Amino acid sequence: MDKTNWTSPVMGFLLLGLSAHPKLEKTFFVLILLMYLVILLGNGVLILVTIFDSRLHTPMYFFLGNLSFLDICYTTSSVPLILDSFLTPRKTISFSACAVQMFLSFAMGATECVLLGMMAFDRYVAICNPLRYPVIMSKAAYVPMAASSWVGGIINSVVQTSQAMRLPFCGDNVINHFTCEILAVLKLACADITVNVISMVVANVIFLAVPVLFISVSYVFIIATILRIPSADGRKKAFSTCSAHLTVVVVFYGTILFMYGKPKSKDPMGAEKQDLSDKLISLFYGVVTPMLNPIIYSLRNKDVKAAVKNLVTQKHLTE
Numbered sequence: 001m002d003k004t005n006w007t008s009p010v011m012g013f014l015l016l017g018l019s020a021h022p023k024l025e026k027t028f029f030v031l032i033l034l035m036y037l038v039i040l041l042g043n044g045v046l047i048l049v050t051i052f053d054s055r056l057h058t059p060m061y062f063f064l065g066n067l068s069f070l071d072i073c074y075t076t077s078s079v080p081l082i083l084d085s086f087l088t089p090r091k092t093i094s095f096s097a098c099a100v101q102m103f104l105s106f107a108m109g110a111t112e113c114v115l116l117g118m119m120a121f122d123r124y125v126a127i128c129n130p131l132r133y134p135v136i137m138s139k140a141a142y143v144p145m146a147a148s149s150w151v152g153g154i155i156n157s158v159v160q161t162s163q164a165m166r167l168p169f170c171g172d173n174v175i176n177h178f179t180c181e182i183l184a185v186l187k188l189a190c191a192d193i194t195v196n197v198i199s200m201v202v203a204n205v206i207f208l209a210v211p212v213l214f215i216s217v218s219y220v221f222i223i224a225t226i227l228r229i230p231s232a233d234g235r236k237k238a239f240s241t242c243s244a245h246l247t248v249v250v251v252f253y254g255t256i257l258f259m260y261g262k263p264k265s266k267d268p269m270g271a272e273k274q275d276l277s278d279k280l281i282s283l284f285y286g287v288v289t290p291m292l293n294p295i296i297y298s299l300r301n302k303d304v305k306a307a308v309k310n311l312v313t314q315k316h317l318t319e
Contacts, residue, residue, distance in 0.1 A: 012094045013185070017085040017178045018279070028283070029086040035287045036079045042294030043068035049307035056307055059142040060126070063119045064297060066146045067248075070112055071290035077104035078286055082178045095165070098180040103161040106182060110207040111153030116249055117211035118145045120218040123242040127222045156203050163199055167191050178283060208256075215249055244297045251292055255285045 018025050050056045050065035081101060085091040093101070125136050164182055167189035177184040182200070186193050222242060229235045258281070298304050 012092050012173065013098050013180065013188075014174045015081075015085055015091040015093060015178060015180075016174060016176045017082070017091060019085075019091075025086040029083060032079060032086075032283070032287060033083060035291050036075060036083075039075050039287065039290045040072060042298075043072050043290065045308060045311070046294045046297065046304070047072075049304065049311050053307040053310065056303060059122050059137040060119070061303075062142055063115065063122060063146060066149070067112070067115055067119070068294060070108055070115065071293055074105065074108035074112070075287060075290050077101055077108060078179045082283065082286075085178055093180065095169075098185070099161060099165045102164065102180040102182055102185065103157050105179065106160055107153045107157035109153070110156045110203070111149050112252070113207045113211045114149040114152050115146065116245075116252065117214045118142075118149055119245050120215040120249070121145075123245055124218040124222055126241060127238055128225045153207070156207060160196075160200060160203060163196050164189075167193065167196070177279065181282070212253060219246065244301050247296050248289075248293055251296075252289050255281075255289060 018028065046068040047065050050061045050068075078101065081091075081093070122137055122142070125133050129136065160182060164185055167186070168191050169188055170190045172188050175181070175184045175188065186196055219242075226235050226238045229238055298308065
């Protein structure tokens with residue numbers, strides 16, 4: 001029977017999550033909740049120190065504050081829904097709530113890709129053109145750079161989400177995922193999704209491939225410049241200024257490549273196990289990277305560690 005002949009419209013969706021594996025739900029509820037709290041605390045502290053510590057009022061830490069705020073928004077758009085699904089046997093979500101959740105996740109993901117590219121440019125100027133850095137990376141430059149990352153991500157999300165949610169959903173309403181992940185939702189549409197697929201491919205090129213290429217080229221020049229520094233101490237100091245960002249980039253894009261680059265199993269039993277592993281990888285991708293970002297910047301950056309220490313000391317003094 002052709003899907004287009006089905007006349008019962010979908011008013012909401014059923015999120016499967018880990019309902020087929022109830023023994024895992026309580027364990028992952030505790031694990032994800034703890035990781036979410038670490039995300040809120042770690043990124044919240046980074047935002048506070050970049051605002052209140054005058055020594056961190058530089059382009060690099062402005063971008064870092066944006067990244068931390070973005071990570072909080074990204075996880076908050078999905079983690080509460082995921083935690084609720086672990087406690088509810090059959091988690092339903094309304095059509096409008098699904099659209100909002102999809103929009104927020106897509107917007108934050110696209111924004112982070114562009115923002116990491118902007119941060120790479122900042123490190124390129126700092127290492128390769130240090131004398132011109134104050135002029136090139138002035139406030140009149142880095143604020144619009146960060147703003148354009150947000151605007152670009154939001155516009156992309158508006159386009160993708162509106163295209164997806166305008167499709168007719170008149171049959172199966174079961175999403176085999178924790179959240180309203182756009183690919184999982186598109187599979188349920190009872191209409192041709194060719195336009196949506198093409199639009200997503202174009203968006204992936206603009207918001208994923210182009211930033212990756214830009215970051216790669218930036219670090220080729222950065223590494224080449226560092227290697228030309230005569231002293232070992234000079235090379236170490238220069239590399240330390242961009243090592244945290246490079247680590248975040250490797251974790252962020254490495255996880256994406258691992259998620260979407262591994263081969264699919266054709267065996268039914270293997271496909272079922274892979275379906276579970278795909279869900280868990282997607283779940284941890286959504287929380288591990290935002291949790292690691294403040295840890296990486298805190299451990300690999302003396303200025304951030306000093307600022308956090310001062311913030312804690314001032315709090316104790318005021319008490």
